[in-house]
Amino acid sequence: MPSNKSVSDAPIAQFTNCRLLRGRRLQREDLWVREGKILNPEKLFFDEKGSADVQLDCKGCILAPGFIDVQINGGFGVDFSLATDDFRSGIDLVAQKILSHGVTSFCPTLVTSPPSVYHQILPQISVRNGGAHGAGILGAHLEGPFISKEKKGAHPEHCIRTFEENGFQDLLATYGSLDCIRIVTLAPEIKRSSEVIQELTKRGICVSLGHSVANLSQAEEAVQHGATFITHLFNAMLPFHHRDPGIVGLLTSDKIPAGRRVFYGMISDGIHTNPAALRIAHRAHPKGMVLVTDAIAGMGLAPGRHTLGQQVVEIDGLNTYIAGTKTLSGSVATMDTCVRHFLEATGCSVETALEAASLHPAQLLGIEDRKGTLNYDSDADFLMLDDSLHVQATYIAGEEVWRQDALGM
């Protein structure tokens, strides 16, 4: 049959009988995909006189943008902060496994580590598109080492550093190279943080505040210099106080520069934050909520002991502690579990829960023009979910990369 499309001969897939998340609502619309991007069917019809080559019945599923996890330390026995010979295959393994959790893009996260670790590991992380091989890598998230000793959480104290001496040069020397770094978490109360934040922001790197004892004005100053994210809100920072709300106060601060939004990551696994705290944050600033897993190497594995950077942790159910202590150290929750828990704990709409794991992280990283939505011309990274938000299938660039039922539809 002769091609009836003037723009491209590539096959067009039409996903029908679904409810897709678009324009902030679930709508009964079909999803059209061509060459890995979401296609505008009206333009196809009138401009190209084109039609679908293949129609796929989604059987009433919800179609949502693929989840984006901006804080994940490893999983399935792989620790992104551990420099091993087969580091690359470790990242590949995690990237492949998290497809079943609905994650189509992620930022491999490194906890506070010695410079040698950064110098060995960072060159092995490259920004790349996802596909059947695994979720796409957006760049590394470096959580530390420029953090507060008092709020180190599970990070090793002996690796914590400051940049008081040489400012940005100290940071450069520690990390080695800034290629492929997407997010840096630091404590803004460290002297010279303003210039460091400005330098990072200038280079398109997202600056996040975390593991810090900063008060609200220090946090606001950091935001004014370019910081746009808060790492796992409530955890590893001063608690909210009514006369000094600390970093938490950024959610309702009136000193945020016009046109900017502060996003905040929350681990909604039911353990790192009490559901009431989740609700308070969500209600105070719903558009800033970014769900993260903060998953560690033990995610996906049986209970027991595993490494996290320079430390040993103990997993028992959904709880992970530094071995021998009661200090929480990352989670073993999966992204889809976090989304479902968030939905249940806040009673929010399905659309809101899905956006917190897709649209908002895309907005945080400034990539919402191609990720995090099902808008026309966006990358066709999407999920088929049932009504209780269990992932049934994962698609990257329009290709099915994971399906729940191994026997196929």
Add this chain to the structure above:
Amino acid sequence: MKLIIQETYEQASEWAAKYIRNRIVHFAPGPGRFFTLGLPTGSTPLGCYRKLVEYYKNGDLSFKYVKTFNMDEYVGLPRDHPESYHSFMWNNFFKHVDISAENVHILDGNAADLQAECDAFEDKIKAAGGIELFVGGIGPDGHIAFNEPGSSLVSRTRVKTLAMDTILANARFFDGDLSKVPTMALTVGVGTVMDAREVMILITGAHKAFALYKAIEEGVNHMWTVSAFQQHPQTVFVCDEDATLELKVKTVKYFKGLMLVHNKLVEPLYSMKETEAERSHSKKPYSD
């Protein structure tokens, strides 16, 4: 004319959709034998489109061998503007059924040479063998398509400047902002619609009652251009009770009395699922 009076908007929409369905199924379109359908936009035909989509989804009706010609389109409005008639037709009809894009014809309000676009449209209608059934609505000022009061009753497809009545009526689609409403449109002429083998006009709502009165109980007049169809041999007006409010009781009683006969046009209701043989054995629909 046949004046079909139904109690509610939904019933009027359904009657109209059934009529269109029967006409298409009876025509038995196929490769090289297309059913040419003229189509309107606006809020009046929405119910009718919904039913037609339903018939397609049930497998009773297919638009694979149907060619459509829309009545009009705004000038200067981007084609993908949510209020363009291209968008209206895509969202309310085309995207839900199996019609092919090359069989769809809508005037291009952004063409470089508007009159040439209009002339080409007339040629396309001719090339398709003329229009089998032209479905239209009526404006509160009695216009058919955008043939505003004063339009020639033998006019062809051309550019028209919209009357204030029409702009006011359309403002609700543009956030109530009069300055956002397009002031010009490309429209088929009264003569163009008169050339169709059959014409069906949908008129619902009390606000259209006066226009309906002027169109069928007064004379043929270029100030109420729908009145031109008094001189067409095959016209069907489908309306709800509210639209008859300005008519004489005598007129309404007469045509309501004829419903027994007119309903034979939609009962039995044919489906494309039936075989050719089943259909040819059934009686031809009664015609006036």
